[in-house]
Amino acid sequence: MTYTPKFRASRRSVLKGSGAAFIGLTMMPRFAMSEEEKKLNFYNWDTYIGETTLADFNKASGIEVKMDLYADNAELFAKLKEGNPGYDVIIPTNDYVERMIAAGMLDELDKSKIANTANVADAFQDATFDPGRKHSVPYMWGTMGIGYRKSKVKDASSWKAVLDSSENAGRISLLGDGESVIGVTLQYLGHSFNSVVPAEMKAAEELLIKGKKDVKVYADDNGQDLLASGEVDLAMEWNGDIIQVMGEDDDLSYSVPGEGSLLWQDCVCIPKGAPHPENAHAFINYLLDADAGVHIADTIQYATANAAAKAKMDAKYTGNPGIFPPDEVIAKCEASLYSEEKTKLRNESWTRIQAA
Template sequence: MRKKSLSRTVLAASVATVTALVVTGCAGSDGGSGGGGKKLNVYAWAGEIPESVVKAFEKETGIEVTLDTFDSNETMTAKLSSGSAGYDLVEPSQYTVQQLIGQKLIQPLDHSRIKGLDNLAEKFRDPSYDPGNKYSVPWIWGTTGLAYNDTCIDSADSWQTLFDAEHKGKVYMLDNMLAAYIAGLQITGSRATSTDEGEIAAATEALAKQKDLLAGYNSTNYPQLLASGQACAAQAWSGTAMAKVVAANENVHYVIPKEGGSIWTDGLSIPEGAKNTDAAYEFINFTLRPEIAAMATDDGGSASTNAKAREHIKDKKALDNPAVYASDESIAEADFLLDPGTAMKHFQQGWTKVKAS
């Protein structure tokens, strides 16, 4: 949750935590479902829809795409809530899809107009946050896990590494509420998706006790701190920054902790009131093509949700980099971080307590 605050920064998946990109443009004149629209307004996480994808789409279709960026799901939601955003596609994270459905800010997808959903990997079909992919088509995905430098920690496969007094002052947690609670909940034996008040309270106590051991909360340069040896271990989001460090430094490793970690995904949805829906469906179909989906990895550094894209990916090393593509085995127990709903107040109250401890 990357990354994101409830942003994947809260997650990202982060529900946190870490960059975003958009395609905006003036509304076309084709109406809600009319034909021939030549403009497309897309609002997406920065860097997640590579320029190469946009340029290829424009060249093939003649549709003009304008790119905007947002840095959190909250920013995107606020824009849609204003009623004057003018976007035809948005790229919410999984738990934000749930929130947007509840607020009636995105519309059900017409699957008769979509081609290629069967190209998606099985875990992204009929996901828990959007049964039947009714409102969202997953585009890229990642994980919340654990990174460490083996020059000061021989190996690590558990969140316990970040709660061990032996590493005091050399470990970091993501500065993101729901991301931190992934570790807090799982280290105390609960699921990352728990909304139980007692389980959240137990996680809060664990995080409060942990705080004295931390070098700090950090959602920005922790990969570089790990690379330099200034940090021994850190809660981490997979994705470009972490993947580059893992690829370049043989001492830095990224793992999904045995307690489960979490999975996040960002996908394409059509807002209520979108004007250029024909163009929006064209773009969704374009991104579902395996050779186009492969660009998310080759040009964007992200893992594609498209299973058939793997054979088209040129950067084969990315397929073996766990900070890009976590193995199926490692994410077997990982949850999609979901919208906690009314339980959010328990997380917020607990997080205030942790930060004040």
């Protein structure tokens, strides 16, 4: 299939069209209903769902989905830390899944109600951050890298282009996510993304403070929009966000720097205190349906963990190295690991960087 953006191609821009015409899925599963009211409260990254997925699920199940949006994992965690205000399904990233399990914030899933877990690729059937996949199912995975304008940027093969060079001063956006920015800076300096070694942390902090003069903006994950509009020429961003706007502008490209990057996995979970747990399981099962998975992946252009969906997609998607990087690129990437010490040190360092 050919991907044609139908709305603002951004994981964080305001979602439109969730009530658009239903797509013609080849299999439209019907769900056995309990006595729960036919409602579901979904807390998600912005535009991180198929354009009509929520409407299609409503048609298949009779369950009406209300979706609220968060900008990052820290906002999600803070929202739920003091108690669930009423959400049934959330999509945290792997290290936050681990953090939320440790804090007792996630319910265990009843896999007997999620038959479509059989569609999940073998590599994602288990996870070190959630042994046995008791609390999560995989959704999408990918990398963080550099989106850039080819006509303006000579070389984006190294993090040097956005962290340690004045060649593109004033034309750079970095993510506003301190955990990730500090992590890839550590990788650029030859250390682990997850390092908490004081000397290594200090070197990364000093480099980021030194480079602040060259950064136009620390973006709330909308670097792809800044790149597309011409406000910046390089943007530290998530791969799918850049790939989406690449579909609208042939002058844009995406690079995973040679020093390595972050390898992330977003997961679908049910938070403690979910008011509609039966509906939540039905929704998760629907997200893992092969045809629903095709629609989601084709819309948002991230790497799906749904093997049944991937098998139905064409080479334009499955053969795109920006979506599915070659093994040698993945080998240089690291997953973010959760620890209280790391979270504390990164937060303190990021505060100093922003205040400098």
